[in-house]
Amino acid sequence: MDKKPVLEMKGITKEFPGVKALDDVTFNAYSGEILALCGENGAGKSTLMKVLSGVYGEGTYEGEIYVNGQLCHFTDPSKSVHAGIAMIYQEISMHLDMSIAENIYIGAWPKKGGRVDWAGMNRETVGLLKRVGLDMAPDTILRRLSASQQQLVSIARALSKNPRILVLDEPTSPLTKLESDLLFEILLSLKNQGIACILITHKMEEVFGYSDRVTVLRDGKTISTYNREEITEDRVIADMVGRSFDSYYPKETVPIGDVAMEIRHFSVAHPFAAGKKIIDDVSLNVRRGEILGVAGLVGAGRSELMNAVFGKDPKLSGEVLVEGRTVAIKSPEDAMKAGIGLVTEDRKKDGIIGNMTIRENLTLSNLDAVSSHGILNLKKEREFAGRYYGDMGVKATGMEDWLCKLSGGNQQKVVLGKWVARVPKILILDEPTRGVDVGAKYEIYKIMVELARQGVAIIMISSELPELLSMSDRVVIIADGQIRGEMPASECSQESVMALATRN
Amino acid sequence: MSTLKRIAKRSEMGVLVPLLLLWIITGCFNRNFFSSMSMFSLLRSISVTLLGSIGATFVFSCGMMDLSVGAVYGLASMVAGMLMVNQGLPPFVAMLAGFLVAALFGLLNGFTINTLGLPAFISTLGTQYIGRGVVNVISGGKQIAGLPESFLALGGKGPLGVFWSIYIAVVFAIIAGWVLKYTVYGRSLLAVGGNEETARTCGINVHRVRYIAYIISALMAALAGMLSAARLSAVQATSGVGWEMVVVAATVIGGVSMYGGSSSIFGAAIGVAIVETLTVSMTMIRINAYWQNIVVGIIIIVAVAIDTFRRKKLSGGKG
Numbered sequence: 001m002d003k004k005p006v007l008e009m010k011g012i013t014k015e016f017p018g019v020k021a022l023d024d025v026t027f028n029a030y031s032g033e034i035l036a037l038c039g040e041n042g043a044g045k046s047t048l049m050k051v052l053s054g055v056y057g058e059g060t061y062e063g064e065i066y067v068n069g070q071l072c073h074f075t076d077p078s079k080s081v082h083a084g085i086a087m088i089y090q091e092i093s094m095h096l097d098m099s100i101a102e103n104i105y106i107g108a109w110p111k112k113g114g115r116v117d118w119a120g121m122n123r124e125t126v127g128l129l130k131r132v133g134l135d136m137a138p139d140t141i142l143r144r145l146s147a148s149q150q151q152l153v154s155i156a157r158a159l160s161k162n163p164r165i166l167v168l169d170e171p172t173s174p175l176t177k178l179e180s181d182l183l184f185e186i187l188l189s190l191k192n193q194g195i196a197c198i199l200i201t202h203k204m205e206e207v208f209g210y211s212d213r214v215t216v217l218r219d220g221k222t223i224s225t226y227n228r229e230e231i232t233e234d235r236v237i238a239d240m241v242g243r244s245f246d247s248y249y250p251k252e253t254v255p256i257g258d259v260a261m262e263i264r265h266f267s268v269a270h271p272f273a274a275g276k277k278i279i280d281d282v283s284l285n286v287r288r289g290e291i292l293g294v295a296g297l298v299g300a301g302r303s304e305l306m307n308a309v310f311g312k313d314p315k316l317s318g319e320v321l322v323e324g325r326t327v328a329i330k331s332p333e334d335a336m337k338a339g340i341g342l343v344t345e346d347r348k349k350d351g352i353i354g355n356m357t358i359r360e361n362l363t364l365s366n367l368d369a370v371s372s373h374g375i376l377n378l379k380k381e382r383e384f385a386g387r388y389y390g391d392m393g394v395k396a397t398g399m400e401d402w403l404c405k406l407s408g409g410n411q412q413k414v415v416l417g418k419w420v421a422r423v424p425k426i427l428i429l430d431e432p433t434r435g436v437d438v439g440a441k442y443e444i445y446k447i448m449v450e451l452a453r454q455g456v457a458i459i460m461i462s463s464e465l466p467e468l469l470s471m472s473d474r475v476v477i478i479a480d481g482q483i484r485g486e487m488p489a490s491e492c493s494q495e496s497v498m499a500l501a502t503r504n
Numbered sequence: 505m506s507t508l509k510r511i512a513k514r515s516e517m518g519v520l521v522p523l524l525l526l527w528i529i530t531g532c533f534n535r536n537f538f539s540s541m542s543m544f545s546l547l548r549s550i551s552v553t554l555l556g557s558i559g560a561t562f563v564f565s566c567g568m569m570d571l572s573v574g575a576v577y578g579l580a581s582m583v584a585g586m587l588m589v590n591q592g593l594p595p596f597v598a599m600l601a602g603f604l605v606a607a608l609f610g611l612l613n614g615f616t617i618n619t620l621g622l623p624a625f626i627s628t629l630g631t632q633y634i635g636r637g638v639v640n641v642i643s644g645g646k647q648i649a650g651l652p653e654s655f656l657a658l659g660g661k662g663p664l665g666v667f668w669s670i671y672i673a674v675v676f677a678i679i680a681g682w683v684l685k686y687t688v689y690g691r692s693l694l695a696v697g698g699n700e701e702t703a704r705t706c707g708i709n710v711h712r713v714r715y716i717a718y719i720i721s722a723l724m725a726a727l728a729g730m731l732s733a734a735r736l737s738a739v740q741a742t743s744g745v746g747w748e749m750v751v752v753a754a755t756v757i758g759g760v761s762m763y764g765g766s767s768s769i770f771g772a773a774i775g776v777a778i779v780e781t782l783t784v785s786m787t788m789i790r791i792n793a794y795w796q797n798i799v800v801g802i803i804i805i806v807a808v809a810i811d812t813f814r815r816k817k818l819s820g821g822k823g
Contacts, residue, residue, distance in 0.1 A: 312705060333707040342705065350701035355766060356694070364695055365706035367688045374688045418706070 004069055006031045006196050007085075007165050012051055012063035019407040019437070021047040022061070023220040029165060029196040034187060036207040036228075037200045038240055039217035043438075045200045048217070049167055053087045054080035067165070086158035088168045094142055094150055096272075101125040101138035104157045128156040132186050143272070147299060148179035155186065166190065167198045172206065184210050202240070202464075204233045216240055219438060249470035250442065252449050256473065257288030259324070260457035261340070261426045266318030268301065268308045268481075277316065279305045280481040286426065286457040291448065293472030293489060294461045295497050301481040302461045303345045306428050310335045310342040312350075322425065336365065339425035343415055343432055345461070347408070351415045354404030358396060358414055359385040361403050365418045388417040393443050409440025416447060427451060428459045433467060445471060465494045477501050518810075519759055519774045526778065530785035537788055544667065548735070549780045550773075551673035552728045556751035557758070557772045558680045559724030562717040564760050565684065565767040567697040568617065570718060571628040572609060573725035573751055575635025577744030580606045580726030582639050585648040585739035588655060595655040599730055606726035609635060610719030617718070618711040632748065639741055648739040659734030669731045676724070681769040693717060694767065753800060754779040757807040778803070 005028035014022040022044045029035045039045045050056045052065065054074035065072045067083045074080045094103050101121050110117045110124065125138035132152045142150060151171060158166055168187075172180040187197055187210065199211060207214055208228065216223040216239040223239045262285040270276035278301040286292040296302045308315040311329040320327055320338070327338040335342070344350045353361055362385040363370050370381040382399070389399050392413040396406055403411055412432065419427060429448070433441045448471065452458055462468040468475065468489075475492050477485040477500040485500040530537045537543075556573055563570045584602035587593045593601075609631060616627035662668045684690035695703040696713050704710050725744075733739045758775020760767050779800065786796045 310705075331707075331709070332705055333709065336707045344705060350699070350705045353695055353698035353702050355698050360691070360695075364691075364703070364708075367691060371688045376686050376688060376691060378686070 003030065005029060006068055007052075007198075008066040008069075009048070009052065010064045010066070012048065012061055012065075014047055014051060014056060014061035016407065021220050022051070025063075025217065025220065025222050027215050027222055027225065029198055031164065031196050032191055032194045033212040034191050034197045034199055034210055036211035036214045037198055037217065038202055038207060038214060038236060043217040043240070044220040045217055046169060047220075049087065049169060049198075049200065052080065052085060052167065053077055081161055084162070084164035086161050086163035086166050088151075088154050088158055088166070088171055094154065096143040097141060099139045099141055100129070100136060100145075100153055100156075103142055103153055104128060104160050106157075108160070124160070125156070128159055129153075131159055131189075132156045133182065146179075148183070151179075151183065152186070155183075159190075163195060165196045165198065167200070169200045170202075171199075172201070172203070180206075204236065207236065208233060248442070249467070250445050250449055251471055252453070253473075254289045254449075254453045256290045257455060259285045260288045260290075260322065261286050262321040262324075263305075263309055264319045264321065266305060266308060267316040268304050268313065269316055271304070271313075278481050279308070282318075282478070282481070282483055284476055284483065284486075286459050288425075288455045288457050289452050290474065291452055291458045291460055291472045293468040293475040294459060294478060295465065295468055295475055296461075296478035296501050298463060300478045300501065302478050303430050305478070306342065306430055306459065306461065307344075310340060310428065312342070312344075336422065341365075341419035341422055341424035341427045343412075343419055343427070343429045345430040345434070347411055347415060347435070352403045352411050355402055357400045357402060358389060358394060358406070359399045361414050362388050362399075362418050362421065366421050369421075384421070388421045389414075392417040392420070392447065407437065407440075409436040409444075412436050412444065413440065413447075416444060420447065420451065424456060426457045426459070428461075430461045431463065432460065433462070433464070441467075465497060469494065469497070519757065519771060519778065519807075523774055523778050523781065526781050526785060530781070530788055533785075534788040537785065542784070544665075546780060546784050547670050548667045549784075550777050551667070551669040552732050552735075553747075553750060553754055553776045553780060554673045554773055555676060555724045555728040555731070556747065557755045557776045558676055558769060559721030560751050560755040561680065561684075561760050561767050561769060561772045562693065563721045564755060564762055565693045565697045566714055566717050567700065567763060568624045568714060568717065569628060569752075569762070570613065570721045571625065571748050571752075572613060572631040572635055573721060574744040574747035574749075575632045575639070576606050576609050576722045576725040577729035577732075577747050578739075578742070579609070579635045579639050579729075581729035581733040581739045581743060582643055582648065582741070584730055585651060585733055586642065588652055589648050589650050595652055599655075602730060603723055603726050606722040607719050610722035611715065613718040613722070614711075614715035618714055636745075643739075643741045645741045647741060649737065651733065651737055651739075656734055656737055658731060659737070669735070672727070672731065676727075677769050677773060684767055684769065689713070689716065697761075697763075697766075750779060753804045756811070757803055759807070759811070761811050762808065763811070775807075 007029040010026050012022050012025040013020070025044065025048055037045055051061055054077040057075045058073050059075070065074060067085070072079070072083055074083070095106065098106070104125055105121050110120050112120065122138040129136060129138065132155050134149060134152045134156070136149070142153065145153065171183060184206070187199070191197055199206065201207060211228050213225060213227055214231070214236060215225045216236060218240060264283050266279055266282045267277050268279035270278040282305055294302050304313065307313040309320055309329070311331045311334050320329055322338045322340070327334070329335045329338065332342070353364065359382065363381050366384065370377055370384050385399055394410050394413045394417070396410060403414060406414070416432065432444055436444065448458060460468065460471060469492050472489040475487060475489050475497065476483055477497055479501050556577070559573060560570065580602035583605050584598040587598035587601055588595055613628055613631055616622045616631070617624050658668050660668065662671055684693070692703065692708045692713050695706070695708055696710050700710055729744055732743065754776040755772050756762060756775065757778055758768070758771035758773065760772050782800060783796060786799065
C-alpha cells in the first residue's frame with residue numbers, strides 16, 4: 001500500500017494528573033482497510049480515540065492529526081464528525097423509546113421548509129438499514145431490538161454522516177458469536193466501499209479473521225504495526241502484554257477450606273424486558289481460600305446475579321447461606337453484616353465518590369469502625385484509612401486527594417481497599433481490573449492472592465479470559481442466565497470456556 | 505501552608521469578599537447602614553433565613569431539593585398561633601404541635617421521594633401547595649393576632665441586647681456544621697449526595713438519610729416561622745410565601761452545591777447575609793424595589809454557573 005493514508009495521528013501525547021495516558025503515539029489508517037488497534041485495557045486505545053473524536057479537544061494534548069493530508073483542529077466533536085470521522089462506542093448509547101429513524105437522525109433532523117421531513121427521514125433510513133443488513137421498518141421502537149440489532153443501528157447512524165473513517169470501539173463485546181460474524185460481514189462490505197475502518201479490540205480471532213493491519217498499543221505507546229499476514233497471534237499477544245504470562249499472573253495455590261458461601265436457586269428479573277429472567281435458577285458455592293471465576297458474555301447475567309446476592313438489586317427467589325447458615329439479605333447492609341463484600345463492575349457508577357477524598361472513600365463502608373455512638377473519630381479515621389492506603393499501594397500525593405483525580409487503577413485500589421478493610425469472609429469482585437493499567441492490575445492480583453491465603457473466599461467475574469483462567473481455582477460459565485458448565489481452572493482452555501459461554 | 509493562605513484558599517472566601525464589598529459600598533452611600541440599630545435588624549433577618557438555609561444545606565447535601573419550606577414555615581407558625589390564641593394552650597405545647605406538623609411534612613416529602621420515587625422538585629412543589637392549602641383551610645385566610653406575651657418574648661432581645669433569634673441561629677449553625685463534619689450521619693449525607701449508588705453499595709441506608717434531611721429541613725423552617733411570628737406579634741395566612749426561594753437562592757449563593765456532596769454552613773450563612781444585605785442596601789441606596797429582584801436573579805445564575813463549571817472541570821479530565 002503506497003498510497004497516502006486517509007488518517008495520520010502524529011506524536012500524540014496526553015497526560016492526566018499522575019499518568020501519561022498517551023506517550024508520543026503515531027499511527028496511520030488507509031482507505032479501504034480494516035485496521036485492528038490492539039492493546040489491553042488501559043493501554044490507551046480509548047483515550048486515543050477520544051482525541052481523534054474531539055472529546056478531548058485540541059489543546060488538551062500534544063501532537064497533530066491529519067485527515068487526507070490536511071492538518072485538522074478538532075476542538076470539539078462536531079469538527080471531527082465534519083472531517084468524516086464516525087465513532088461507534090463500546091456502550092450502545094441510544095434512546096430506547098425512540099424509533100430507529102429518530103435514533104439515526106437525532107440532532108441532525110432532515111428538514112423541509114423549517115419542519116422535520118419525516119417521510120424523507122424514513123426513506124433515507126431504509127437505505128441505511130439495507131447497508132447494514134437490517135431488514136426492519138424505520139419506525140420500529142428501539143427497545144424491541146436485540147443488542148446486536150441496536151449495534152447495527154448505531155453503525156447506520158454513523159454511516160448517515162458519510163464517514164471516511166469509521167472507528168468501532170470493541171463493537172462485539174455485547175454480541176453473540178453469530179451476531180459478531182454478521183457485524184464483520186458488514187464491516188467487510190464497508191471496507192470495500194472505501195471506508196477506513198479502525199477496529200479497537202483485544203480479541204485475537206477478530207484481529208486475525210478480518211483485519212488487514214494491526215497496530216499494538218501498550219502503556220500509552222505505539223509498540224508495533226504489522227501487516228496481518230506477516231505475523232502470528234503469539235507475537236501480537238506478546239506485544240500487548242510485554243511480558244510472559246507466568247510472571248504476569250502471580251497466582252499461588254493455597255489450601256482450600258470449607259464452603260464459605262452457598263447460593264441456592266437464585267432467579268433475578270430482567271432489568272429491561274418485563275417478564276423475562278436474566279438469572280434463572282442458579283446455584284453455586286465458593287470455599288474459603290478459593291478464587292471462583294465466573295465466565296460469560298456481557299449480558300449473561302453475571303453482574304445481576306452478584307448484585308442480587310449482595311442485596312443491591314431485588315431477587316425473584318433464592319437463598320444465600322454463609323458458613324452453612326441461611327442469611328436474609330434485603331440490602332447491602334445485610335450482606336455486609338453477613339461478611340460479604342462487593343467490588344462492583346462500574347467504578348464510576350457505584351464504586352467511588354469522586355468528590356470525596358481517598359480517606360473518606362476508604363472508610364465509607366467502615367464508618368462503624370471509626371466512630372462511636374454516631375460520632376466520627378477523625379484521628380482514628382486517618383489511622384484506619386492510612387493503613388489501607390499503604391497496604392493497597394495507592395499512588396497519589398496524599399490521602400486528602402479527591403478520588404476523581406486518581407487514575408483508574410488507583411481508584412480501583414481504593415475501592416478494593418475499603419472492602420478489604422472490612423475483613424470480609426466472602427469478597428465478590430466484578431471485573432476488578434477493568435480500565436486499570438498493567439502495573440495496577442498486577443498489584444490487584446497480588447492482593448487477591450494474599451486475601452485467598454488469609455482464607456477469604458473470592459468470587460471473580462471477568463470478561464478477560466486469560467485473567468480469569470490464570471487467577472481462578474475453579475470456573476463456572478454462565479450463559480443466558482443459567483450455569484452452562486463448571487470445571488477446575490486447570491482443565492479450562494479459552495476455547496472450551498468460550499464455547500460454553502456462547503452456546504444457546 | 506500559612507494560616508492566612510489556608511483561609512484564602514477556602515471556597516467560602518469567594519463569597520465573603522463580595523459580602524464585605526457590599527457592606528462597604530452600602531456604608532459609603534448611607535452612613536446609617538453601620539448604625540447598631542440597622543445592623544441588629546439586618547442580623548435578625550439573616551438569622552431567620554439562616555435557619556431555613558441550614559435545612560436547605562442538609563437537603564442539598566444529599567442531592568435533593570425542598571420547595572415546601574415556605575409553606576411549612578407558614579403552617580407551623582399558624583398551627584402554633586391558633587393553638588395559643590384560640591385554644592389557650594401554653595406556648596411551649598403549641599410550638600411543639602407546630603414542630604410535629606412540620607415533621608409530618610418532612611416525612612411526607614421523604615415518602616414521596618424515597619418510597620414513591622418522585623423527583624424532589626415536583627413532589628415538594630406538591631407538598632408546598634398542600635401546606636399552603638391547609639393554612640388557608642384552618643385559618644380561613646385570616647390572621648392570628650393577640651399572641652401571648654411569653655411567646656412574643658422570643659421575638660425580642662436576650663442577653664447583651666442581642667435578639668434571641670440570632671442566638672438561636674448561631675447555636676443551630678454550629679450544631680449543623682458539627683453534624684456535617686463529625687458525625688456518621690453527616691458523612692452519610694454527603695456520600696448520598698456525592699454518589700447515591702456508591703453510598704448504597706457501601707451499606708448506607710439512603711432512604712433513611714434522606715428522610716432525616718427532609719425532617720431537619722421542615723423543623724428548621726418551622727422554627728424560622730415561629731421566630732418570625734414572635735417578632736411580628738401575628739401570624740398571617742400568607743406568611744412564608746416565596747420564602748423557599750429566598751432560602752434556595754441564599755444557600756446556592758453561599759456555594760452549597762445543588763448537585764450534592766459538598767456543603768458548608770459557613771458558606772450558607774454568607775449567602776444568606778448577601779441576600780438579606782442586598783434587600784436592605786438597595787432600599788437604603790434607593791434602588792427601585794423591582795430592580796432588586798433582577799439583581800438577586802443575576803447573582804443566583806452566576807452562583808449556580810460557578811458551581812456547575814467547577815463540577816465540569818472536576819469530572820472532566822478523565823474518561
